[in-house]
Amino acid sequence: MSNxxxxxxxxxxxxxxxxxxxxxxxxxxxxxxxxxxRQLGAIQTHRPNVRLMSEGDAxxxxxxxxxxxxxxxxxxxxxxxQILNYYLPGDIMGLSLEPDPxxxxxxxxxxxLMTMDIGQLRTLVLDxxxxxxxxxxACRKMKVHEEYYLLSQITRIGRQKAYERVAxxxxxxxxxxxxxxxxEGSSFQLPLTQEALADGLGLSAVHVNRTxxxxxxxxxxxxxxxxxxxxxxxxxxxxxxxxxPDDLLEADTTPERAAVSF
Amino acid sequence: MSNxxxxxxxxxxxxxxxxxxxxxxxxxxxxxxxxxxRQLGAIQTHRPNVRLMSEGDAxxxxxxxxxxxxxxxxxxxxxxxQILNYYLPGDIMGLSLEPDPxxxxxxxxxxxLMTMDIGQLRTLVLDxxxxxxxxxxACRKMKVHEEYYLLSQITRIGRQKAYERVAxxxxxxxxxxxxxxxxEGSSFQLPLTQEALADGLGLSAVHVNRTxxxxxxxxxxxxxxxxxxxxxxxxxxxxxxxxxPDDLLEADTTPERAAVSF
DNA sequence: CGAAGGCTTGATTCAGATCAATTCTTGTGG
DNA sequence: CCACAAGAATTGATCTGAATCAAGCCTTCG
Numbered sequence: 001m002s003n004x005x006x007x008x009x010x011x012x013x014x015x016x017x018x019x020x021x022x023x024x025x026x027x028x029x030x031x032x033x034x035x036x037x038r039q040l041g042a043i044q045t046h047r048p049n050v051r052l053m054s055e056g057d058a059x060x061x062x063x064x065x066x067x068x069x070x071x072x073x074x075x076x077x078x079x080x081x082q083i084l085n086y087y088l089p090g091d092i093m094g095l096s097l098e099p100d101p102x103x104x105x106x107x108x109x110x111x112x113l114m115t116m117d118i119g120q121l122r123t124l125v126l127d128x129x130x131x132x133x134x135x136x137x138a139c140r141k142m143k144v145h146e147e148y149y150l151l152s153q154i155t156r157i158g159r160q161k162a163y164e165r166v167a168x169x170x171x172x173x174x175x176x177x178x179x180x181x182x183x184e185g186s187s188f189q190l191p192l193t194q195e196a197l198a199d200g201l202g203l204s205a206v207h208v209n210r211t212x213x214x215x216x217x218x219x220x221x222x223x224x225x226x227x228x229x230x231x232x233x234x235x236x237x238x239x240x241x242x243x244x245p246d247d248l249l250e251a252d253t254t255p256e257r258a259a260v261s262f
Numbered sequence: 263m264s265n266x267x268x269x270x271x272x273x274x275x276x277x278x279x280x281x282x283x284x285x286x287x288x289x290x291x292x293x294x295x296x297x298x299x300r301q302l303g304a305i306q307t308h309r310p311n312v313r314l315m316s317e318g319d320a321x322x323x324x325x326x327x328x329x330x331x332x333x334x335x336x337x338x339x340x341x342x343x344q345i346l347n348y349y350l351p352g353d354i355m356g357l358s359l360e361p362d363p364x365x366x367x368x369x370x371x372x373x374x375l376m377t378m379d380i381g382q383l384r385t386l387v388l389d390x391x392x393x394x395x396x397x398x399x400a401c402r403k404m405k406v407h408e409e410y411y412l413l414s415q416i417t418r419i420g421r422q423k424a425y426e427r428v429a430x431x432x433x434x435x436x437x438x439x440x441x442x443x444x445x446e447g448s449s450f451q452l453p454l455t456q457e458a459l460a461d462g463l464g465l466s467a468v469h470v471n472r473t474x475x476x477x478x479x480x481x482x483x484x485x486x487x488x489x490x491x492x493x494x495x496x497x498x499x500x501x502x503x504x505x506x507p508d509d510l511l512e513a514d515t516t517p518e519r520a521a522v523s524f
Numbered sequence: 525c526g527a528a529g530g531c532t533t534g535a536t537t538c539a540g541a542t543c544a545a546t547t548c549t550t551g552t553g554g
Numbered sequence: 555c556c557a558c559a560a561g562a563a564t565t566g567a568t569c570t571g572a573a574t575c576a577a578g579c580c581t582t583c584g
Contacts, residue, residue, distance in 0.1 A: 055510055056510040072413070074413065074416075074417045076417070076421060076422070076503050077503055080421045080422075081421070082416060082417040082420045082421040084413050084416050084417070098402055098406070099402075101406075102406075102510060102511055104406070104409055104410050104413055104507075104510065105413050140360055140361075144360070144363075144364075144366070147366055147409075147412075148366050150409075150412055150413075150416070151334070151336065151346050151366055151367050151412075153416055154336075154344060154346050154412070154415055154416055154419065155336045155338070155344040155346070157416065157419045157420045157464065158344045158419045158461075158462075158463075158464035159338060159342045159343070159344040159461075159464060160338070160342075161571080162571075162572070193529090193530065193531090194530075194531070195530080199420075199421075200420075201420075202419065202420035202421060203572075203573090204572070204573055204574075205530090205531090206531095206532085206533090206572090206573075206574080206575095207571085207572055207573070209531065209532060209533085210532090210533090210572090213532085213533095225581095241338050241339055245366075248317055248318045248364060248366065249364055423539080424539075424540070455561085455562065455563090456562075456563070456564095457562085465540075465541090466540070466541055466542075467562090467563090468540090468541075468542080468543095468563095468564085468565090469539085469540055469541070471562095471563065471564060471565085472540090472564090472565090474563095475564085475565095487549090
C-alpha cells in the first residue's frame with residue numbers, strides 16, 4: 001500500500017515538490033518555497049471516480065494535486081456528463097482568491113488521487129498578498145491559465161472536428177505536464193479512460209477510440225499502454241490551432257501580433 | 263442620429279443607470295451609486311461586428327455596456343468562429359481585478375454598441391476594496407457569474423441537443439436581462455442574428471433557424487421581429503436543465519441539495 | 525484464474541452540416 | 555415617401571461526421 005503510493009509519487013510528481021519549487025509555472029525563492037511547503041496539509045488519497053466536492057460547496061479548502069488526475073464536471077438529469085476542465089498533478093482544485101468562493105460545478109477524481117490541503121496558502125495570499133509576491137503571482141497565474149483553458153475547451157467543443165479536438169487536448173496535456181516536469185520529450189502518461197476523454201471532448205467514447213486510430217495511422221501520435229507520444233508536435237499544433245497560454249501572457253514585447261488572433 | 267442613440271438607450275437600458283443603481287445584481291447605496299456614476303467615462307459608440315480588443319491586449323480599460331450586445335470570440339485559421347460568451351447591457355467587458363490582466367480572447371461587438379469606460383472603477387476596487395464594499399462585491403459577483411456562464415456554455419455545447427442548447431441560451435438571456443430590467447414578463451429583445459447565435463451554440467445558422475421553428479411549433483417560444491417570448495418558462499427550464507447561478511451562490515441555507523447536481 | 529472494466533471493431537442510424545434557392549427585412553439615398 | 559440593395563431568415567434536398575448498438579477481445583487486479 002505505502003508501496004503503491006510511492007509508485008504514484010514517482011510516476012506523476014517526481015521532483016517538482018522536492019527542494020526549491022516551481023509552482024504554477026513560477027520559480028519560487030527559497031524563502032517562499034519553504035513557506036509553501038510549511039502550509040501544506042497532510043496527504044489525502046481518493047479512489048478514482050469519486051465526488052470530491054459538489055456544486056454550491058464553499059471553496060475554502062483548495063487542494064493541491066500531488067498525483068493523479070481530476071476534473072470539474074456537470075451532469076444532465078438523464079446522466080449525460082460534461083467534463084469542464086481537467087486537473088493534473090501540480091494543479092490546485094478549487095483555488096479562488098475571493099472572500100467566500102463557492103464551487104460552480106462538481107469536482108471529481110478521474111484516477112487514484114493524492115492531494116494536500118492548501119487552505120493555509122489561500123488565507124495567506126488572500127490576507128497578505130504583498131508579503132508573498134511570488135506565491136500570489138503563482139496563484140493568479142494559475143487562475144488565468146485555468147480560464148485560458150476553459151476558453152480553449154469551448155472552442156474545441158464548439159467548432160473543431162473530432163480529430164482536431166483530440167489533438168488539441170493532447171497538446172494541452174503535454175504542455176501542462178511539461179511545466180511540472182512530467183513529460184519525457186514528447187511523451188507523457190495519460191491515465192484517463194477514453195470515456196473520460198470523451199466526456200471532456202463532447203464526443204462518444206467509441207468515436208474517441210476511432211479518432212485515436214486515425215491519428216496513429218497518420219503517424220501523428222503513438223499510444224502504448226497509458227503512454228502518449230506526440231510525433232510531429234508542430235504539425236499537430238498547426239493542424240488544430242493550438243497555442244500556449246504564455247504566448248499571450250508574456251507578449252508584452254509584441255504590439256504586432258499574428259493575424260490569426262482577434 | 264442623436265435620435266437613434268436615444269432610442270437605443272430606451273430600448274436596452276431604460277432606467278437601470280438612472281437614479282440609485284442596481285449593479286451586477288447588487289443594490290448600491292446612494293453613496294456608492296453616485297460614486298460609480300462619477301467614475302463613468304464618456305459614452306463611446308461602436309458599429310456592429312467590430313473588433314474591440316484582441317487576444318493579448320492589456321485589460322486596463324474595462325467598458326460598461328450601456329446598450330447593445332457584444333461577445334468574446336476565438337477564430338480558427340480557416341475562419342470558423344466560436345463565440346465564448348455574450349455581453350449584454352449592464353455587463354462589463356474586460357473586467358478583471360488582477361494587477362496586469364490580459365485579454366484571453368478577442369472582444370467584438372455583435373450589434374451597435376454604446377459603452378462607457380470604467381477603468382476608474384477598476385482602479386478604485388483594486389486599490390481600496392474595503393472602502394467600497396458594495397462596488398467590490400458587485401464586481402466580484404459579476405466575475406463569478408461570468409465563470410458560471412462559461413461553464414454552462416461548455417455543458418451546452420458539449421452534451422446538449424440543438425433544441426436544448428437554444429432553450430438554455432434563451433433562458434440565460436432572459437435571466438440576465440431581467441436583472442437589468444430589460445425584460446417584459448417573459449419577453450425580451452434579442453438583437454442577435456441567427457449566425458451570431460449559431461457561433462455561440464456550436465451549430466450552423468441554418469440549424470438554429472430550424473431549431474427555432476421546432477420550439478415555436480411546440481409552443482415553447484414565440485419570436486416576432488427581434489422579440490422573443492418564452493411561453494412555458496418552467497417547462498423550458500426543466501427540458502434543458504437550466505439553473506440560475508444565484509441558486510448556487512445564495513444557497514447558504516441548504517446543506518441538502520437536489521440530487522441532480524454533483 | 526476469473527471477473528470486470530476498458531478497448532476495439534463492424535454495422536447501422538441520425539442529428540446536424542452543407543449547398544442552393546427564395547423570400548423577407550431593414551436601412552439608405554433619392 | 556418610395557425603390558432598392560444588402561443582409562437575414564426561411565425552406566428544401568442532400569450529405570456526412572459522429573452516435574448508437576452490439577459483439578468480441580484485451581488488461582488488470584484481486
